[in-house]
Structure formats: C-alpha cells, structure tokens
Amino acid sequence: MKQENIRNFCIIAHIDHGKSTLADRILEKTGAIEKRELKSQMLDSMDIERERGITIKLNAVQLTYHHEGEDYYFHLIDTPGHVDFSYEVSRSLAACEGALLVVDAAQGVEAQTLANLYLALDNNLTVIPVVNKIDLPSADIPKVIEELENIGFSKDEIIFTSAKTGVGIDELLEAIIKKIPAPTGDYTKPLKALIFDSLFDAYRGVIISIRVVEGKVKVGDIIRMMDTGAVYDVVGLSINTPKEVKVSSLKAGEVGYLYASIKSISDVSVGDTITLDSNPADVALPGYQPMKPMVYSGLYPIDASKFEDLREALEKLKLNDASLSFEPETSKALGFGFRCGFLGLLHMEIIEERIEREFGIDLIATSPSVVYEVILSDGSKMLVDSPTKMPKREVISKTMEPYVKTSIFTPTDYIGPIMELCQDKRGTFLNMEYLDQSRVTIHYELPLSEIVYDFFDKLKSYTKGYASFDYEFIGYKESNLVKMDILLNGDVVDALSVIVHKDFAYNRGKVVVEKLKEIIPRQMFEVPIQAAIGNHVIARTDIKALRKNVLAKCYGGDVTRKKKLLEKQKEGKKRMKRIGSVEVPQEAFLSILSTSDK
Amino acid sequence: MGSVRNCYVHIPFCKKICSYCDFCKLFYDRKYVSQYLDSLQLEIATYYQGEELDTIYIGGGTPSSLSDSELEKLFSILSVLKKSSSCEVTIEANFDSITESKLDICKKYGVNRISFGLESTHAWILEKMGRSLDLDYVRHIIAYCKKIGICNINVDLMYAFLGESLEEVEEDINFIQNLDVPHISTYSLILEEHTKLYLDKEQSISEELDAKMYEVICSKLSDYTHYEISNFYKEGYSSRHNLCYWQNREYYGFGLGASGYLGDIRYTNTRSITHYLQKKFRYLEENLSIYDKMEYEMILNLRTKKGISKKNFFDKYSMKLEDCYSYLELVREGYLIEDDEYLAIPEKYFYLSNEILVRLLEECCYE
Incomplete structure (x- = not known):
C-alpha cells in the first residue's frame, strides 16, 4: 500500500443530515457493499459468526477505489452515533487528515455543523463541504450556499450530492483524492500508533482501533502502551473492508485493529499511544483531549448483589468511552454504587440504558449534579460533584457553579420564546447574530445545571423542534447555592438531595414533593415528604396510608387465586427500593429531574 | 382412605346474574340441571374415598x-x-328463590346451617347489583328457619358501592342485627374483570371511605367475635367449613369450577x-412443594384473628415458623403480634393483610 494513495477521513454532520446514508453510498461506489453481500453468504462458518460482532461494532472501514489507473485506499472512520457529544467526534478526527462536512440541503447549517467544523479545523483537517439531500423538494440550495459562504467556504469547493439517488458521489470521491492530503508518517521511525477506539470481545479480549502515525507494527511485536505502561505481544492485526481481513503489519498512515490477548481492560486507554517495547518512541502522540465529565450521577444496582457486575459493566463501557468516569460511592439509602461522570444528560441516559439492556442490571440513578466549586471559610477550595459532598453551610464562604455559553440556532419566529426560556433558566443575554433574514444565532450565558435539567427538551418544545443548540464551558461564577434535602418519613434520603439556587429552592421543593407524592405508592402508614434546607422545612406533603380493604373472599375455597394475587403484588415490589420503612420506586430518583413541568 | 374431613359442592345455577x-x-x-346433577354424582363417585366428613x-x-x-335429587x-x-x-340461599318448602327439604336432609346472600337493603344498590329483595320476606324466612330449628344462620353483606354513604352501610348493619343471626360476612366490593360492573366501567369508592365503612361495620358488630378479616360470629356459631380453608386443611371440591385440596395437590x-x-372435571392441578404448602399455611391462617399456630406449623412441616420467615421486624413495627403459641395480624391491621403477607413472604428464609 503506497502511503501517497491512502486517504484517512471521517464524515461529520448535524444529526439527521444524512451521514449514514452517504457513508453507505460511498461503500457501494467503492465496491465494499458487494463484499458485504459476499460476507453474508459466508456467515455460516463459525469463525466469521464469532467475528461478526466486531465488524458491526468497529467503525473504521478500508475501501479500495480505482481512479485514473491508481488504487487508492480510503479509511472511512465513522464518528460514532450521537454527535451531540463532540468528544466522540474529536476522537475520530485525531485519526484523520480530512473530513466531509455534510449539510442537509433543506435544513442548512445547524449548531452541530458548526461545532464539528471547528473541531475539525482545530485538528488541522482538510474539510470538504458537502450539501446532501439535494433531491428533496424542500431543498434550498442557494440559501445553504450562502450559509456555507458565511462560515468561510467558497462556492466552488462545495460538492452537491444526493446519497439517496447517487448524484454527486463520483465528484465527491474525486474530491477526496484531490483535496485530502495523504498521511505523511515515516515508516522507519519508532512506532507511534494512536488508540482511537476499543471494545471487549469475549474471544479475543480487548480489540483496539489504531491509526499508525509513525513506524510500523507487525504480528508478534512486543508493544507497550505509553501511558499505562502495559506490555503485550501482538496476536493479530486486521482491517475491516467491511469484512475482517487479517494483515501481517500496519504501517504509518494506515488504520486497523490490533488484538493482543488483553484481558485487563484498564490497561487500554483510548487516546494513548502504542509503541514498541524494544524500540520505544520518545514522546507520545498528543492524542486527543478526552472531555471532562460535566454531569455526575450515582448509579446503584437495585439488587445489591450486582455491585461487582455493575463495576464490570462500567469498565467495559469505559473501554470505548474514555469520557465515562466512575468511582465507588456509598449511599445510606441505596447501599453500594458508583459515582459516575458523564458529558451530558444524553450520555448519561445512554450509559444507563446500555447497562440495563446489555448487562441486565436494574439500576437506580440518582438525580444528576454538575461539579460545583465551594470556597470554604479557611480559603481552601473544594470540588463538589454530589450533593452529599456539600459541606455544612457554616463553613462555606462562597459557592460557584459552572457556566456555559450557548449558541442557539433558530428561525426568527422563536426568538421570543427562547429568550423567555433562557431568562427562566437564569440566563444572561450576550448577543444575537443574523445568519440570513430568517435565521439567527442567539448567545446566552447559562448555568450548566439548568442545561442539565430540562433545557434541551424545553427548547425543542418551545420551538416545535426547529431550534438546535450547542454549548461550551466558560468557567465558574459565584452563585448562591444551597443543598436541598428530601425527607421521607422524617429521614433524609441522601440519594434524593439536590443542589439548587437559593432563589429557586422554594419552588423546586414544592414541585419535587408533589412529584414524589404521585410516584411513591401508598404505604402501610402515612408518609410525610418534606423538602428542607438544613433544618428548615420549605415544603411538605403527605402520602396517605394505604386503606384499601382487600378482603377478597375465598370463594368456594379458591385460595390458589389469592396466592397468585399476592405473588403478583410481590413481583411488583421488586422494582422498588426499601428506604428505611418506605418503598420507593426506581423512577422516584429521576423524578427530581423533570420537576419544572407542572 | 384419606384424611379429608371437609367437602365443598358447587351448584352453579342462578335465577339472576349479579x-x-x-x-x-x-x-x-x-x-341442564338434571344433566348437571348426573355429572356431579359421577364426579363424587370417581373421587370420593369414603371418609367421614365434618363439614x-x-x-x-x-x-x-x-x-x-x-x-x-341433589x-x-x-x-x-x-x-x-x-x-x-x-347451604347457600337467596331470598328470591328460597321457600318454606325448600327449607323443609333442607331440614329433612340434615342441613343445619344456612348462608343467605342479602348484600344490601337499599333499592338503588340492589338494582346496581342486579338483585331484588323484599325485606318483609327476609324477616319471614329467617324466622321460619329458626322455627324449624336451623338457627345457625349467616347473612352476607356487600358494601363500598360508588355513591353509597356511611349511613346506608349503618342501616344495612342495623337491619341485619335486628334479624338476630349468629354469623355475618361482609365484603367490600371488588370490581373483578369479566363482570358486568367492570364492563360498565363502574368506579371504586375512595380508599378512605372504604376503610371508614369497614371501621363502622367492625365497631357496630362489637357484640360479635371478629374471627376472620370479613367474618363475625356469636359464640358457638363460627363457620367450621370456612375455618377448614383458613387452617389450610384438605377438602374435596365437587362441581363446576370448584376447587379442592387433597394431599399434595x-x-x-x-x-x-x-x-x-362430558365428565371432563379437572381443569388445573397445582402440585404443591413443602414451601408452597407453607406459604398457603401462612396466607390462610393469617386471615384469622387467632393467626397461625407455631406448634401446628412445626407439627406439619418439622420446621420452626421463625426459622422459615423472619418476621421480627414486622412484629416490632406492630403489624404482627406474637405470643408463645400464635403469630397473628392484629385486628386493626386486617385491612393491610395483603401488604403484610407480601412482606412476610418476601422474608422467607428458604428458596
């Protein structure tokens, strides 16, 4: 494989702008789809059956494209799934020289289009703007051209495609060859390979996606992870076409997979550099910056005996999700669990869902918290990522919370409602820019905690889904924060505590207790629910005691039915957690989230 | 010959469907009646082992x-x-079909206890139930029973219809008390699927009112012994047949839809x-493990005021009750009371019996 014939690129886009369809079309044009069909006929063989999971999960594909008498090798590196998380994108970008920036011909430039573009430029990638879905009746090509020109592209570098009909794909492939530079690494230097993804395979251990930047790696080499220091023998190297093809070596500029019977997940950290143990490189690659978690939440297994399973699940998920962090935590109410850090709410929901579905562990998630800074009266600073860690009010000199700058893209019709929403969320207006006559970008400074709660859902509903938004962390600002506790039957339930702005505490407390009253079923006795700041109760309601007279008659001695009824009732209780003397359903812990919708 | 001492016989026919x-x-x-009785005869002949029956x-x-x-013929x-x-x-009877001559026949064949379905004395509720009642006839029939020497009489009462007031429940109780019968059963309405009320989307009354009605009934019947969640008797007139269910004893069940408990089944x-x-009698059989039996033992015995006998439990299962269920917390919280011989749900928590049982069964020490 000639290095000058290699092109490493990824596709970036706002969600739903046609990234996957475009990728499929490129696969088809380069003949990879035929190979895919071939593979499906070969699926009976056990080996491939075993490996199939990998081709599905690892998303870097090598495609061969014949152009003007030369064979070119494209490595299309997928930016996995939800683009709401730029870290996913940034990780893939570090393995590429170029990026296709896809814009929907009807929707135009959106918040994530811009965010991804800036990420690509930060990584010194060559960006090819692609206007996709030009076959749509609602396509407004002149408008999209204008928008792209406004963000720095010239009209003649834009490629127009319809991934659906295939129009423009040839031009696109040609542009990839012409514009995206070939990789430049030196084969003869010591090995430097960037780990940009990894996953766990039951048969082969950890499988690592690498981009070789300098030097080369062969099967049988002894490699060392520069950050973790772990040393392994390379058992196999493969590329994905998308069928897995074993290769004997990978050279500078190439992208592929490496496995080395790695059983210990913690040895592999995405972003780390692999080098040769015998001839190590001096300095590691910059890799990419894993983003710091912005939102923390406690995850607890409902069944306490699943604690170790939960740890294993988190370790496996962390393999290809470096931004996930976790450490053991104990709650009086929930027992043993983990304090986990996420990039945002969607990230948190995805992780929770994967743990429940892929690992079969029923979870209770406590209400999410951002990381607060607390300056104590002795002048020292502490970071608080959980309400339980909030120090007593007497020793606090001031509290600070993280702020973000948001860019909200919206048709002008919704400027009013959006400003109203941002004011409600303690926002400070910065400025507003007109993209064209009908679309604006509104900039606000907002506390991150407000975004974490329900800002996104609200924004979508206020603007009928037309607005998109993005945000960046700008720093900490002083804010009058208090810890609000929830008491059930007089006992503080630590897992339900939240940190709130003092001015909003009363309102919040009222809504939370009402919400809990709806969710927690009647118990054998009356249960008061209180919200309190320190010893001061700010809201209260009561769950009435269960009174239903379930005196079912044993008709004609049909007691089997009675037993079945009890068993059903018993089954229903399994989804509940007993806290003190109160049975609390799983949903209660998240209900704190959706409080403002009343 | 087995050890069964009790027998239930089901007569499915009704003049009106409630x-x-x-x-x-x-x-x-x-x-159908004549064919039905023929099948019943065959069922009894097939399964009855000739035991001497107590009920x-x-x-x-x-x-x-x-x-x-x-x-x-029956x-x-x-x-x-x-x-x-x-x-x-x-024998169970309704006032719309019972007559003096039928009572005479019952008496002749040894019936010594009658359970009447009265359910309500209020016309609007009876109408909702699809029933009818002539209160004078009720008084007359009860008096006739006593006259011919059947003094062991139960009257069923149902309450908690939407719109029913506490006063109406009290009036029902007053009426029954005036009949001077030694046994009363009261049931709070349960809207079961596949019933007309359920299909008509009848609503339940509030839990609070339901509980209040139960309280009123219990306090008005203070001269009776409240020996089971829904049952009250005067000394000497407990229902021995129902006690057989609640004490988890074996019984035959004959007839359409009847249930029985024999040995492990x-x-x-x-x-x-x-x-x-067509003589296809049995529909479902549940094979009981020792743990199933223990569960039944618990949920049935705990319906009674007396509760479950620890000695009896040990005699039956060769295990101590406290080793099978960790109930100490429930005792500490007051939902169960125990002495040297019995473990029981206190009368004031009868209405929570389902919740208490579920918690108790969760705390079992086997499995």
Whole structure:
C-alpha cells in the first residue's frame, strides 16, 4: 500500500443530515457493499459468526477505489452515533487528515455543523463541504450556499450530492483524492500508533482501533502502551473492508485493529499511544483531549448483589468511552454504587440504558449534579460533584457553579420564546447574530445545571423542534447555592438531595414533593415528604396510608387465586427500593429531574 | 382412605346474574340441571374415598334456585357422603328463590346451617347489583328457619358501592342485627374483570371511605367475635367449613369450577359446562412443594384473628415458623403480634393483610 494513495477521513454532520446514508453510498461506489453481500453468504462458518460482532461494532472501514489507473485506499472512520457529544467526534478526527462536512440541503447549517467544523479545523483537517439531500423538494440550495459562504467556504469547493439517488458521489470521491492530503508518517521511525477506539470481545479480549502515525507494527511485536505502561505481544492485526481481513503489519498512515490477548481492560486507554517495547518512541502522540465529565450521577444496582457486575459493566463501557468516569460511592439509602461522570444528560441516559439492556442490571440513578466549586471559610477550595459532598453551610464562604455559553440556532419566529426560556433558566443575554433574514444565532450565558435539567427538551418544545443548540464551558461564577434535602418519613434520603439556587429552592421543593407524592405508592402508614434546607422545612406533603380493604373472599375455597394475587403484588415490589420503612420506586430518583413541568 | 374431613359442592345455577359476580355461574335452565346433577354424582363417585366428613358446604351460584324435586335429587346424590355425628352441613340461599318448602327439604336432609346472600337493603344498590329483595320476606324466612330449628344462620353483606354513604352501610348493619343471626360476612366490593360492573366501567369508592365503612361495620358488630378479616360470629356459631380453608386443611371440591385440596395437590375444576357434562372435571392441578404448602399455611391462617399456630406449623412441616420467615421486624413495627403459641395480624391491621403477607413472604428464609 503506497502511503501517497491512502486517504484517512471521517464524515461529520448535524444529526439527521444524512451521514449514514452517504457513508453507505460511498461503500457501494467503492465496491465494499458487494463484499458485504459476499460476507453474508459466508456467515455460516463459525469463525466469521464469532467475528461478526466486531465488524458491526468497529467503525473504521478500508475501501479500495480505482481512479485514473491508481488504487487508492480510503479509511472511512465513522464518528460514532450521537454527535451531540463532540468528544466522540474529536476522537475520530485525531485519526484523520480530512473530513466531509455534510449539510442537509433543506435544513442548512445547524449548531452541530458548526461545532464539528471547528473541531475539525482545530485538528488541522482538510474539510470538504458537502450539501446532501439535494433531491428533496424542500431543498434550498442557494440559501445553504450562502450559509456555507458565511462560515468561510467558497462556492466552488462545495460538492452537491444526493446519497439517496447517487448524484454527486463520483465528484465527491474525486474530491477526496484531490483535496485530502495523504498521511505523511515515516515508516522507519519508532512506532507511534494512536488508540482511537476499543471494545471487549469475549474471544479475543480487548480489540483496539489504531491509526499508525509513525513506524510500523507487525504480528508478534512486543508493544507497550505509553501511558499505562502495559506490555503485550501482538496476536493479530486486521482491517475491516467491511469484512475482517487479517494483515501481517500496519504501517504509518494506515488504520486497523490490533488484538493482543488483553484481558485487563484498564490497561487500554483510548487516546494513548502504542509503541514498541524494544524500540520505544520518545514522546507520545498528543492524542486527543478526552472531555471532562460535566454531569455526575450515582448509579446503584437495585439488587445489591450486582455491585461487582455493575463495576464490570462500567469498565467495559469505559473501554470505548474514555469520557465515562466512575468511582465507588456509598449511599445510606441505596447501599453500594458508583459515582459516575458523564458529558451530558444524553450520555448519561445512554450509559444507563446500555447497562440495563446489555448487562441486565436494574439500576437506580440518582438525580444528576454538575461539579460545583465551594470556597470554604479557611480559603481552601473544594470540588463538589454530589450533593452529599456539600459541606455544612457554616463553613462555606462562597459557592460557584459552572457556566456555559450557548449558541442557539433558530428561525426568527422563536426568538421570543427562547429568550423567555433562557431568562427562566437564569440566563444572561450576550448577543444575537443574523445568519440570513430568517435565521439567527442567539448567545446566552447559562448555568450548566439548568442545561442539565430540562433545557434541551424545553427548547425543542418551545420551538416545535426547529431550534438546535450547542454549548461550551466558560468557567465558574459565584452563585448562591444551597443543598436541598428530601425527607421521607422524617429521614433524609441522601440519594434524593439536590443542589439548587437559593432563589429557586422554594419552588423546586414544592414541585419535587408533589412529584414524589404521585410516584411513591401508598404505604402501610402515612408518609410525610418534606423538602428542607438544613433544618428548615420549605415544603411538605403527605402520602396517605394505604386503606384499601382487600378482603377478597375465598370463594368456594379458591385460595390458589389469592396466592397468585399476592405473588403478583410481590413481583411488583421488586422494582422498588426499601428506604428505611418506605418503598420507593426506581423512577422516584429521576423524578427530581423533570420537576419544572407542572 | 384419606384424611379429608371437609367437602365443598358447587351448584352453579342462578335465577339472576349479579353484576359484580365473577364466580362460576349459569343462568338457571331446567334441562341442564338434571344433566348437571348426573355429572356431579359421577364426579363424587370417581373421587370420593369414603371418609367421614365434618363439614359439607353447598355453595353457588345459588343452590336455592333448584326446584323442590331437584333439591331432593341433589340431597340423594350427596347421601353417599358419610357424615360425622356433628357434621356441619351448610347451604347457600337467596331470598328470591328460597321457600318454606325448600327449607323443609333442607331440614329433612340434615342441613343445619344456612348462608343467605342479602348484600344490601337499599333499592338503588340492589338494582346496581342486579338483585331484588323484599325485606318483609327476609324477616319471614329467617324466622321460619329458626322455627324449624336451623338457627345457625349467616347473612352476607356487600358494601363500598360508588355513591353509597356511611349511613346506608349503618342501616344495612342495623337491619341485619335486628334479624338476630349468629354469623355475618361482609365484603367490600371488588370490581373483578369479566363482570358486568367492570364492563360498565363502574368506579371504586375512595380508599378512605372504604376503610371508614369497614371501621363502622367492625365497631357496630362489637357484640360479635371478629374471627376472620370479613367474618363475625356469636359464640358457638363460627363457620367450621370456612375455618377448614383458613387452617389450610384438605377438602374435596365437587362441581363446576370448584376447587379442592387433597394431599399434595390443589385442583380447580373446569368452568365449562360442556366439558363438565362430558365428565371432563379437572381443569388445573397445582402440585404443591413443602414451601408452597407453607406459604398457603401462612396466607390462610393469617386471615384469622387467632393467626397461625407455631406448634401446628412445626407439627406439619418439622420446621420452626421463625426459622422459615423472619418476621421480627414486622412484629416490632406492630403489624404482627406474637405470643408463645400464635403469630397473628392484629385486628386493626386486617385491612393491610395483603401488604403484610407480601412482606412476610418476601422474608422467607428458604428458596
């Protein structure tokens, strides 16, 4: 494989702008789809059956494209799934020289289009703007051209495609060859390979996606992870076409997979550099910056005996999700669990869902918290990522919370409602820019905690889904924060505590207790629910005691039915957690989230 | 010969179908009754092992809907069952079909206890139930029973219909008390699926009112012994047949849809009259493990005020009750009371019995 014939690129886009369809079309044009069909006929063989999971999960594909008498090798590196998380994108970008920036011909430039573009430029990638879905009746090509020109592209570098009909794909492939530079690494230097993804395979251990930047790696080499220091023998190297093809070596500029019977997940950290143990490189690659978690939440297994399973699940998920962090935590109410850090709410929901579905562990998630800074009266600073860690009010000199700058893209019709929403969320207006006559970008400074709660859902509903938004962390600002506790039957339930702005505490407390009253079923006795700041109760309601007279008659001695009824009732209780003397359903812990919708 | 001492016989026919009833019942039809009794005779002949019985309970449906001659036929079929000298023989009856002559027949064949479905004294509630009642006739029939020497009488009352007031419940109780019967059963309405009320989307009353009605009933019946969640008796008149259920003792169940408990098996008969007439009697059989039996022992015994006997439990299962269920927390919280002999749900928490049982069963120490 000639290095000058290699092109490493990824596709970036706002969600739903046609990234996957475009990728499929490129696969088809380069003949990879035929190979895919071939593979499906070969699926009976056990080996491939075993490996199939990998081709599905690892998303870097090598495609061969014949152009003007030369064979070119494209490595299309997928930016996995939800683009709401730029870290996913940034990780893939570090393995590429170029990026296709896809814009929907009807929707135009959106918040994530811009965010991804800036990420690509930060990584010194060559960006090819692609206007996709030009076959749509609602396509407004002149408008999209204008928008792209406004963000720095010239009209003649834009490629127009319809991934659906295939129009423009040839031009696109040609542009990839012409514009995206070939990789430049030196084969003869010591090995430097960037780990940009990894996953766990039951048969082969950890499988690592690498981009070789300098030097080369062969099967049988002894490699060392520069950050973790772990040393392994390379058992196999493969590329994905998308069928897995074993290769004997990978050279500078190439992208592929490496496995080395790695059983210990913690040895592999995405972003780390692999080098040769015998001839190590001096300095590691910059890799990419894993983003710091912005939102923390406690995850607890409902069944306490699943604690170790939960740890294993988190370790496996962390393999290809470096931004996930976790450490053991104990709650009086929930027992043993983990304090986990996420990039945002969607990230948190995805992780929770994967743990429940892929690992079969029923979870209770406590209400999410951002990381607060607390300056104590002795002048020292502490970071608080959980309400339980909030120090007593007497020793606090001031509290600070993280702020973000948001860019909200919206048709002008919704400027009013959006400003109203941002004011409600303690926002400070910065400025507003007109993209064209009908679309604006509104900039606000907002506390991150407000975004974490329900800002996104609200924004979508206020603007009928037309607005998109993005945000960046700008720093900490002083804010009058208090810890609000929830008491059930007089006992503080630590897992339900939240940190709130003092001015909003009363309102919040009222809504939370009402919400809990709806969710927690009647118990054998009356249960008061209180919200309190320190010893001061700010809201209260009561769950009435269960009174239903379930005196079912044993008709004609049909007691089997009675037993079945009890068993059903018993089954229903399994989804509940007993806290003190109160049975609390799983949903209660998240209900704190959706409080403002009343 | 087995050790069974109790027997239930089901007569599924009714003159009217009540809107709340989800039990096995059929509209009374003469041509079916005779065939049904033939099948019943065969079922008894097939399964009855000749034990001497302490209780026989003829329930329904409405056994009193049978005509005089059909009743005669029923009793002649049942004469194959051997009765102990003190055997309690109960029949259920409704006031719209019971007559003096039917009572005479019952008396003649040894019936010594009658359970009447009264349910309500209020016309609007009776109408909702799909029932009717002549209160004077009720008084007359009760007096007649006593006159012919059947003094062991139960009256059923149902309450908690939407719109029913506490006063109306009190009036019902007053009426029953004036009848001076030694046994009363009261049931809070349960809207069961497949009943007319359920299909008509009838709503439940609030839990608070339901509980209040129960309280009123219990306090008004203070001269009775509240020996089971829904049952009250005057000294000497507890229902021995029902106690057999609650004490988890074995019993035959004969007839359409009837349930029985023999040895390691709890069975339920078919609810299909066609199958029953084709002599396909059994529908479901549940094979009981020792743990199943222990669970039944708990949930049934704890319906009674006396509760579950620790000694009896040990005698039956060779395990101590406290080793099978960790109930100390429930005792500490007051939901269970225990002394050296018994573990019981206190009367004031009868209405929580389901929740208490679920917690108790969760705390089992086997599995």
